[in-house]
Amino acid sequence: MAMLKGRTGFRILAYISAGLGVIGIALPLLPTTPFVILAAFFASKGSPAFAHWLEQHPRFGPAIAEWRLRKAIPRKAKVLAFAMMGFSWSTLAWLGSPGFVLVISGVFLAGVACYMLTRPSY
Known part of the structure; x- marks a missing residue:
């Protein structure tokens, strides 16, 4: 029974992540690639058929x-991510956010940008 609950949880997380990735295609502030990669991870744990579908998808599979x-x-995802983080x-x-908000968010965004810069591009 515990295995069933785990697989179901992973399946639900896979569908939610994939849905957010699809929404990200239309909304420039929501990234597509990280959600698709996350969906593939969750699907590999909970729904092999959905994982296979994602891996074979012409748009999502290569990523x-x-x-x-x-x-x-x-490369396109990196450029968009950097632009959106700057924006x-x-x-x-x-909007006049307090200094501590600007510092904390700036440090977080700079960390994400540094991580992305260390990843290869294609």
């Missing part, structure tokens, strides 16, 4: 394969 093989992030931080500053 999943590149991440698994080389931990690579698409988000600038919006916080423009």
